[in-house]
Amino acid sequence: MSVSYINGVLDLFELAPIVFSEDDDFNTYLLLVIAFLFYFITFYFISKPKELIPNTKITKYKSSNLRPELIEKYKNALIQAMEKDKLFMDSRLSIHNVSKKLNIPRQYISEVINLHLNKNFQDFVNEYRVDAFVKNLQNDQHAHFTLFGMATEVGFSSKSSFNATFKKVKGITPTQFKNSIAKKKIIGTE
Structure with a gap:
């Protein structure tokens, strides 16, 4: 098809066409093979996208200073703040409010919830x-x-x-x- 389009443009400028093959049957078969290859590549890409696109890891908290014992401490503090202190009942609750109340830096609260509880703050x-x-x-x-x-x-x-x-x-x-x-x-x- 590309050769056909190029030949169409060349014909406008009265230049000699590019001859890929003189055999029309060959050109038809070649077009069919290319169409099937395109179809199968597209089908494979749709059915198994993870195999073609590399999986990137979250690097948002790559430079975190949180140690495992701090992670557990902050996780327990967050859960206790919700279960015992019932902070969730405040309709205007924000991560900043929780940070102030628990005296934990906001970015650590975010990291603990996102990475170690596998949810975002609002879902939590x-x-x-x-x-x-x-x-x-x-x-x-x-x-x-x-x-x-x-x-x-x-x-x-x-x-x-x-x-x-x-x-x-x-x-x-x-x-x-x-x-x-x-x-x-x-x-x-x-």
């Missing part, structure tokens, strides 16, 4: 919020709240963010989850 906090929401949903004392009312109680500030986060963590919507709890209670009382 939101998982605690979803767990607290589920506990409240199962508690009859919160039965008079709407779903979003309960969500704001545990630190969510937007309904869309709450719904998206809940579905990401639990795999179903908050309403579906509530309905499944109601079904379990009905079956349990029968």
